[in-house]
Amino acid sequence: MHVVLDEPKCVASGQCVMAAPDVFDQRDEDGIAILLNENPGDELHAGVREAAAICPAAAILLAEK
Incomplete structure (x- = not known):
């Protein structure tokens, strides 16, 4: 899986x-999401x-590898 924010x-x-x-995660200053891992392991899918x-x-896009 590939994640795009x-x-x-x-x-x-x-x-x-x-x-x-x-x-x-979220930025402290404005709460906007941060992508920590664009290729998470199967256990996180x-x-x-x-x-x-x-x-x-609808800001998160997923692509299966």
């Missing part, structure tokens, strides 16, 4: 961090898929 679309809701904290599904701005 479209930062300009992010609305800083933090849902991705709650669903996949090993893959996403379920959380990343959930993060993409619940992102209110």
